Amino acid sequence: MTAQATPPGAAQRLPRTLALRLGVPVVAVALWQLAARARGSVFFPTPARIVDHGYHLWFSGPAERAFLTDAAVRDLLPSLGRVLAGFALAAAGGIVLGLALGRSRTVYALCDPVLQFARAVPPPALVPVFVVVFDLGTPMQLASIVFGAIWPVLINTAEGVRGIDPLRLDVAATVRMRPAARIVLLYLPAALPRIFAGLRLSLSLSLILMVFSELLPGTADGIGFSLTDAQTRSDLLTVWAVMVLLGALGHLLNSALLAVERLALGRHRAAHRT
Amino acid sequence: MSPATVRRKRAGRARSALLGAVGVLVAFAACEALGRSGTVRSAFLPPASEVLVRAVELGGDTAFLNGVGATLQAWATGLALACALAIPLGLLLGSVPAAAQATRVLIEFLRPVPSVALIPLVSLLLGAGSETTVALVTYACVWPVLFNTVYGLGETDPLAKDTLRAFGFGRLAVLLMAGLPSAAPFIAAGVRIAAGTALILAVAGEILAGFGEGLGTFIAQAGMATDGTRDVLAGVVWAGALGLVINLALTAVERRLFPWAPEHRGSGT
Numbered sequence: 152m153t154a155q156a157t158p159p160g161a162a163q164r165l166p167r168t169l170a171l172r173l174g175v176p177v178v179a180v181a182l183w184q185l186a187a188r189a190r191g192s193v194f195f196p197t198p199a200r201i202v203d204h205g206y207h208l209w210f211s212g213p214a215e216r217a218f219l220t221d222a223a224v225r226d227l228l229p230s231l232g233r234v235l236a237g238f239a240l241a242a243a244g245g246i247v248l249g250l251a252l253g254r255s256r257t258v259y260a261l262c263d264p265v266l267q268f269a270r271a272v273p274p275p276a277l278v279p280v281f282v283v284v285f286d287l288g289t290p291m292q293l294a295s296i297v298f299g300a301i302w303p304v305l306i307n308t309a310e311g312v313r314g315i316d317p318l319r320l321d322v323a324a325t326v327r328m329r330p331a332a333r334i335v336l337l338y339l340p341a342a343l344p345r346i347f348a349g350l351r352l353s354l355s356l357s358l359i360l361m362v363f364s365e366l367l368p369g370t371a372d373g374i375g376f377s378l379t380d381a382q383t384r385s386d387l388l389t390v391w392a393v394m395v396l397l398g399a400l401g402h403l404l405n406s407a408l409l410a411v412e413r414l415a416l417g418r419h420r421a422a423h424r425t
Numbered sequence: 426m427s428p429a430t431v432r433r434k435r436a437g438r439a440r441s442a443l444l445g446a447v448g449v450l451v452a453f454a455a456c457e458a459l460g461r462s463g464t465v466r467s468a469f470l471p472p473a474s475e476v477l478v479r480a481v482e483l484g485g486d487t488a489f490l491n492g493v494g495a496t497l498q499a500w501a502t503g504l505a506l507a508c509a510l511a512i513p514l515g516l517l518l519g520s521v522p523a524a525a526q527a528t529r530v531l532i533e534f535l536r537p538v539p540s541v542a543l544i545p546l547v548s549l550l551l552g553a554g555s556e557t558t559v560a561l562v563t564y565a566c567v568w569p570v571l572f573n574t575v576y577g578l579g580e581t582d583p584l585a586k587d588t589l590r591a592f593g594f595g596r597l598a599v600l601l602m603a604g605l606p607s608a609a610p611f612i613a614a615g616v617r618i619a620a621g622t623a624l625i626l627a628v629a630g631e632i633l634a635g636f637g638e639g640l641g642t643f644i645a646q647a648g649m650a651t652d653g654t655r656d657v658l659a660g661v662v663w664a665g666a667l668g669l670v671i672n673l674a675l676t677a678v679e680r681r682l683f684p685w686a687p688e689h690r691g692s693g694t
Contacts, residue, residue, distance in 0.1 A: 176534075265452045
């Protein structure tokens with residue numbers, strides 16, 4: 152696809168590309184605006200009102216607090232903290248355990264069925280267990296995120312390590328490379344592309360589980376809470392605004408991860424974005 | 426493959442299976458010991474054997490099985506709808522660069538919206554019922570199938586396309602005769618990934634709705650009962666087993682249909 156999209160005259164085509172890329176979304180939003188205005192349905196407010204509402208709700212605060220309002224501090228920051236902390240823990244745990252498991256065929260064979268089962272369990276199904284164990288609150292939410300998001304990283308890391316070229320291991324044995332050096336110089340680089348594939352899956356799972364764990368009855372703060380709160384008040388404007396915010400947040404986090412991936416993997420994988 | 430290699434492969438597989446069984450037993454014994462010893466309160470982690478017995482008991486419970494049936498129905502309907510939407514769309518986007526560019530911003534914005542966040546909106550729009558679950562499952566499953574279709578089309582052998590074009594076949598014919606077959610293994614991998622996501626969403630939707638029938642509803646209600654952890658975990662065992670069976674079945678189908686396909690590489694989202 153990209154090969155066809157960037158012929159020699161790419162610079163001349165730029166206006167056309169831009170028009171195509173931005174044209175359709177702009178037209179779609181404009182049509183929505185017109186249709187919503189004409190129908191005046193409570194369920195589908197106009198985009199202008201949604202954006203305006205979101206702005207007033209979260210980003211019209213004082214300048215010294217980066218324009219965040221009280222509602223933003225109460226709802227957005229805790230959620231952001233949870234999703235980042237949960238994802239970081241899942242990533243670290245998954246990579247460490249994956250490296251440990253992937254290096255030995257025997258250990259991997261021992262753990263494989265248990266891992267496959269753990270991965271097959273839909274993570275939300277376990278959240279009620281965490282609610283009983285940790286009670287409602289941040290520890291329960293973190294546990295849910297970590298338990299749901301760790302498997303793709305763990306399994307991908309282990310498989311990446313297993314797929315390492317045996318020749319390189321022989322070389323490492325010949326030069327008597329120390330275990331720590333082996334991990335940094337051999338296993339990690341070999342597994343990195345698969346690790347990042349796992350991280351991308353984990354990130355979207357983290358976001359899903361963050362929202363899910365905050366939607367449960369009894370939670371008191373977070374983006375998910377503001378969503379249920381708005382739902383019970385039939386405040387559709389807030390529901391829509393939260394959705395737009397989550398879309399933007401997801402896009403932002405994903406772009407950040409892709410940027411890190413490109414840095415870590417260098418140019419040779421640049422064409423491989425999914 | 427020489428008979429010796431086949432024999433060695435078989436021996437390797439038998440060894441892995443044996444080790445796997447040992448691993449399962451160790452994990453089971455560890456959970457049992459933790460539950461019995463009292464280091465962890467039994468309300469938190471009931472002994473593994475009790476959970477397993479309860480899970481088997483549930484297999485004879487008609488009401489529970491009906492619930493599982495309802496969950497699976499929502500799962501299958503949502504997945505089928507997602508495929509019906511995503512495969513043609515993916516073929517379009519993958520073969521017409523202008524269409525791909527035009528929809529890119531829209532897709533980049535819609536995709537990262539976490540599907541569970543749609544639950545409040547969809548349940549306000551459609552009410553709480555199976556339509557809501559189906560809509561959520563569909564939304565979540567469209568993405569992996571769509572992206573894998575587009576990606577698979579990108580891997581079409583240019584020579585095959587050129588040859589067909591040289592014989593005077595039109596765009597659509599080239600797409601159907603060269604593009605679709607080469608994209609098919611990727612599409613299948615996308616469907617397999619989507620099937621897992623669909624199960625997550627079906628269960629999550631039911632847990633949050635909290636009523637009606639379904640595996641998620643069972644888990645949610647057991648979670649609220651005092652000392653209900655055993656039932657929750659028994660439900661989790663069922664959910665995990667369903668996920669495992671679905672994944673194994675789809676992997677087997679993929680292997681049979683596309684034995685030439687290399688390690689299916691589509692990573693979905």
